[in-house]
Amino acid sequence: MEKGMNLTLIVWRQKDAKSAGSFATYAARNVSPDMSFLEMLDVVNEGLALRGEEPIAFDSDCREGICGTCSCVINGVAHGGQKATTACQLHMRKFRDGDTLTIEPWRAKAFPVVKDLVVDRSSFDRIIQAGGFVSVRTGGTPDGNAIPVSKEDSDLAMDAAQCIGCGACVAACKNASAMLFVSAKVSHLGLLPQGKVEQDWRVLNMVKQMDAEGFGACTVTGSCEAVCPKEITLDNIARMNRDYGVATAKGK
Amino acid sequence: MKLDSKIPSGPLGQKWDKHKFDLKLISPANKRKFEVIVVGSGLAGGSAAATLAELGYSVKSFCYQDSPRRAHSIAAQGGINAAKNYQNDGDSVQRLFYDTIKGGDFRAREANVHRLAQVSVSIIDQCVAQGVPFAREYGGLLDNRSFGGAQVSRTFYARGQTGQQLMLGAYQALSRQIGLGTVKMYPRTEMLDLVVVDGHAKGIVVRDMVTGEISSHAADAVVLATGGYGPVFYLSTNAVGCNVTGTFRAFKKGAAFANPCYTQIHPTCIPVSGDHQSKLTLMSESLRNDGRVWVPKRKEDCAKSPGSIAEADRDYILERKYPSFGNLAPRDISSRAAKEVCDEGRGVGPGGLGVYLDFNDAIHRLGAAKIRERYGNLFDMYERITGENAYQQPMRIYPAVHYTMGGLWVDYNLMSNLPGLFVLGEANFSDHGANRLGASALMQGLADGYFILPYTIGHYFASSKQTRPKADDAEFRKVEEEVAARTKRLLSIKGKKTPRAFHRELGKLMWENCGMARSKASLELNLKRIPELREEFWNSVNVAGEAGDLNQTLEHAGRVADFLEFGELLCLDALTREESAGGHFRVEHQEEGECKRDDENFAHVAAWEFQGEGKAPLRHTEPLVYEEVHMSTRSYK
Numbered sequence: 001m002e003k004g005m006n007l008t009l010i011v012w013r014q015k016d017a018k019s020a021g022s023f024a025t026y027a028a029r030n031v032s033p034d035m036s037f038l039e040m041l042d043v044v045n046e047g048l049a050l051r052g053e054e055p056i057a058f059d060s061d062c063r064e065g066i067c068g069t070c071s072c073v074i075n076g077v078a079h080g081g082q083k084a085t086t087a088c089q090l091h092m093r094k095f096r097d098g099d100t101l102t103i104e105p106w107r108a109k110a111f112p113v114v115k116d117l118v119v120d121r122s123s124f125d126r127i128i129q130a131g132g133f134v135s136v137r138t139g140g141t142p143d144g145n146a147i148p149v150s151k152e153d154s155d156l157a158m159d160a161a162q163c164i165g166c167g168a169c170v171a172a173c174k175n176a177s178a179m180l181f182v183s184a185k186v187s188h189l190g191l192l193p194q195g196k197v198e199q200d201w202r203v204l205n206m207v208k209q210m211d212a213e214g215f216g217a218c219t220v221t222g223s224c225e226a227v228c229p230k231e232i233t234l235d236n237i238a239r240m241n242r243d244y245g246v247a248t249a250k251g252k
Numbered sequence: 253m254k255l256d257s258k259i260p261s262g263p264l265g266q267k268w269d270k271h272k273f274d275l276k277l278i279s280p281a282n283k284r285k286f287e288v289i290v291v292g293s294g295l296a297g298g299s300a301a302a303t304l305a306e307l308g309y310s311v312k313s314f315c316y317q318d319s320p321r322r323a324h325s326i327a328a329q330g331g332i333n334a335a336k337n338y339q340n341d342g343d344s345v346q347r348l349f350y351d352t353i354k355g356g357d358f359r360a361r362e363a364n365v366h367r368l369a370q371v372s373v374s375i376i377d378q379c380v381a382q383g384v385p386f387a388r389e390y391g392g393l394l395d396n397r398s399f400g401g402a403q404v405s406r407t408f409y410a411r412g413q414t415g416q417q418l419m420l421g422a423y424q425a426l427s428r429q430i431g432l433g434t435v436k437m438y439p440r441t442e443m444l445d446l447v448v449v450d451g452h453a454k455g456i457v458v459r460d461m462v463t464g465e466i467s468s469h470a471a472d473a474v475v476l477a478t479g480g481y482g483p484v485f486y487l488s489t490n491a492v493g494c495n496v497t498g499t500f501r502a503f504k505k506g507a508a509f510a511n512p513c514y515t516q517i518h519p520t521c522i523p524v525s526g527d528h529q530s531k532l533t534l535m536s537e538s539l540r541n542d543g544r545v546w547v548p549k550r551k552e553d554c555a556k557s558p559g560s561i562a563e564a565d566r567d568y569i570l571e572r573k574y575p576s577f578g579n580l581a582p583r584d585i586s587s588r589a590a591k592e593v594c595d596e597g598r599g600v601g602p603g604g605l606g607v608y609l610d611f612n613d614a615i616h617r618l619g620a621a622k623i624r625e626r627y628g629n630l631f632d633m634y635e636r637i638t639g640e641n642a643y644q645q646p647m648r649i650y651p652a653v654h655y656t657m658g659g660l661w662v663d664y665n666l667m668s669n670l671p672g673l674f675v676l677g678e679a680n681f682s683d684h685g686a687n688r689l690g691a692s693a694l695m696q697g698l699a700d701g702y703f704i705l706p707y708t709i710g711h712y713f714a715s716s717k718q719t720r721p722k723a724d725d726a727e728f729r730k731v732e733e734e735v736a737a738r739t740k741r742l743l744s745i746k747g748k749k750t751p752r753a754f755h756r757e758l759g760k761l762m763w764e765n766c767g768m769a770r771s772k773a774s775l776e777l778n779l780k781r782i783p784e785l786r787e788e789f790w791n792s793v794n795v796a797g798e799a800g801d802l803n804q805t806l807e808h809a810g811r812v813a814d815f816l817e818f819g820e821l822l823c824l825d826a827l828t829r830e831e832s833a834g835g836h837f838r839v840e841h842q843e844e845g846e847c848k849r850d851d852e853n854f855a856h857v858a859a860w861e862f863q864g865e866g867k868a869p870l871r872h873t874e875p876l877v878y879e880e881v882h883m884s885t886r887s888y889k
Contacts, residue, residue: 015801016801016802032525032526032528034525034526034528035525035526035528036530036637038530039528039529039530040528042528042530042752043528045805046750046752046753048796049750049794049796049805050748050750050794052796053796054796054797055796055797055804055805057802057804059318060492061317061322061324061491061492061493062322062324062326062327062491062492062531063491063492063530063531063533064327064489064531064533064534064633065633065636066326066327066413066416067317067322067323067324067326067327067491068321068322069317069318069322082636084632085636089633089636089637090636091636091637091639093639114462114802115462115801115802118802120318121318121319122318122319122439124319125319125320125321125427125430125437125439128321128423128424128427129427129428129430129431130431132424132427133382133383133424133425133427133428134381134382134383134424135428136378136381136382136425137303137306138299138302138303138306138378138425138702138703138706139374139378139702139703141374141377141378141380141381142377142381143377144336144376144377144379144380144386144394144408145336145338145393145394147380147381148391148392148393149388149392150388150392151388151389151390151392154385154386154387154388155388157383157385158385158387158410158411158417161385161410161417161420162411162413162416164416165319165321188383188385189383192383192385194380194381194382194383195383
């Protein structure tokens with residue numbers, strides 16, 4: 001049997017959006033390498049609760065890397081640095097006995113801290129509300145096979161559509177830019193014939209909302225792509241810039 | 253209590269069309285005067301809220317997650333069934349209907365299932381129009397694959413993330429309505445009770461999960477799309493936030509809870525690694541298209557490395573027991589086969605709780621690249637969790653709680669016995685009977701939300717002629733006070749055990765005694781132990797933090813408190829159903845290890861009515877009348 005690891009956690013604690021936050025240090029003892037990172041935090045929280053201290057608030061839900069809820073920066077890297085992996089899927093066997101881990105929330109003006117490691121990402125929802133959809137009603141749609149889509153376009157659209165809206169791209173960017181997130185949706189819909197109809201309007205509206213939410217400009221450093229758990233690529237940003245340019249040139 | 257299923261008259265294939273014509277309408281100008289509350293934003297809730305708003309109703313949508321995009325429908329991997337017959341392989345509405353009824357072990361309502369098969373084709377059209385990137389063939393048309401329990405290829409899919417893509421389609425439709433101002437969205441808001449006025453569901457009491465504020469919302473109808481109750485077993489493939497509170501609170505306000513004992517244990521999940529485990533991860537059933545399930549023939553071989561075990565010493569359990577379906581046998585049957593060999597001591601991996609899912613043959617036949625193309629993301633996920641490479645050694649899998657077929661009782665209009673309370677998706681009971689086939693959950697969630705409720709809810713408004721109360725009426729105030737008092741009580745106990753410790757303990761009782769095999773003795777043991785555990789909870793739970801704050805321990809405690817009551821109801825239902833059917837396997841009722849139904853005495857829905865605190869609930873029945881289908885023995889041999 002492998003022996004449990006002992007780790008030191010330096011965790012951001014912040015009571016609410018209005019209060020100032022600070023780091024606090026906790027010991028995580030006898031951590032199994034088979035635990036996920038968030039299960040390790042669960043165990044630490046159980047200990048805190050029984051000692052009468054308040055557990056560390058952190059977001060998570062599906063714990064299988066698809067809902068996009070979990071969101072923390074581990075040792076300076078959004079989701080902790082394992083390729084194509086969310087924090088909930090990061091397992092403790094990736095760490096070593098005696099490691100010190102610094103755990104912080106996403107930090108961005110457009111993602112205010114709600115408490116501890118929990119942030120408010122409703123700005124992402126508002127960007128989708130501004131145009132991240134195809135304007136069809138329920139019913140009255142043509143047969144599914146009446147709209148052929150080339151396999152290539154369909155695959156590219158699917159690559160972009162895999163975005164889970166976690167916000168790691170924003171957290172990793174020194175400008176807190178949301179370009180990767182926005183461009184993934186613009187690409188997903190713009191690559192498909194169903195979405196092309198509204199593409200000019202869509203890209204202009206979504207970018208406008210992105211700016212209004214206070215996200216920064218793209219730095220072109222690719223830090224977003226590096227941390228993206230779904231491996232959304234910078235190609236999408238290029239595609240969005242082109243679509244934006246075309247829509248602007250058309251005077252839309 | 254009268255359980256009137258309101259199934260329309262006429263031939264099965266014409267019931268839904270006839271019913272749609274008979275339903276009363278609300279004029280376009282009047283729709284905005286009706287307010288609808290939708291709780292839950294998954295496939296069922298999201299599609300319903302978007303569609304009702306498109307029709308002109310005023311909609312409020314609630315979810316506990318930080319965004320409506322995150323509901324657990326998003327985690328569904330495999331696909332969605334539809335009777336399109338694009339593959340020209342003999343599929344039809346009738347065949348999808350029959351497969352679903354048979355898959356449910358003849359315990360679902362015939363008319364509902366037929367309607368589901370009928371509307372399945374419209375769902376695909378709708379999703380394609382929304383821009384859901386379903387898999388395509390090189391000619392540009394939609395691709396299909398076969399899926400557990402079906403002999404035709406009728407499953408539409410988007411890589412291994414079909415649920416995600418359908419979910420985002422519904423979320424985008426919902427977002428469009430939020431942007432237009434026709435839906436008011438309340439994320440991070442948890443429904444803690446239902447408000448009933450003069451016998452009609454008229455609103456809900458919620459807690460703002462950021463500020464802790466408790467408030468009321470009144471409406472003309474309440475739609476619950478709050479998902480299933482899998483986490484009553486603590487470990488399941490559900491999200492950690494999934495809970496029974498919405499439907500259980502409605503039960504305590506008079507809504508009948510139907511067939512809670514029908515729980516689905518999915519055969520292909522990653523085995524448990526230790527007590528710290530917070531959830532189990534599903535490996536899509538689609539893997540069984542190319543993976544072969546086996547264990548060593550001899551116990552002594554179990555500890556050996558799988559590659560060193562000769563072909564002749566392997567027992568390919570599903571191929572041996574079910575030659576015509578082989579590794580694609582339905583979920584309940586495959587799960588029991590795995591449990592059976594592990595009980596015999598032939599399980600593999602730590603604790604002997606696992607069977608191999610081996611891709612070696614498929615890799616030799618098709619090449620590793622093809623397997624990577626088909627299942628790459630699943631193999632990656634398996635490696636992240638277990639640290640093992642499934643291209644080089646077989647996966648280890650074990651069954652885990654996945655889906656719950658039981659739920660609030662609804663009639664053909666998806667309305668519960670409480671007028672004005674509609675229940676959609678996994679939260680209701682109606683379409684899957686005692687076992688759900690793969691790729692049917694997404695179909696049902698979207699059928700309910702896009703194509704059924706939007707027709708039936710108008711009929712309720714037009715025929716019930718109810719008035720809408722105000723959210724500060726006395727009944728709402730009373731329920732708010734009850735909710736606040738309960739919260740205060742949870743925080744004041746300050747005992748020695750955390751809510752998670754209680755949840756884990758309940759889960760162990762449920763899994764051991766009410767899981768894949770249930771007996772009179774094991775169920776009676778649970779009916780004794782669960783009330784004891786519940787009493788201990790209310791005397792010694794420790795809920796850290798405060799009420800007026802984001803407090804995840806408090807949220808969890810409230811959900812565990814409901815599970816501690818609901819678990820008892822589930823066991824009671826399982827004890828009373830003296831037969832085996834689908835996911836409900838009573839060891840006393842079997843024939844050569846297979847389910848033995850008792851159609852004479854149990855061809856009915858069991859719906860439980862709350863009788864008050866500390867009193868036994870009352871069991872009502874709705875007979876299942878099959879007009880077209882003959883109830884046969886379900887065989888996959």
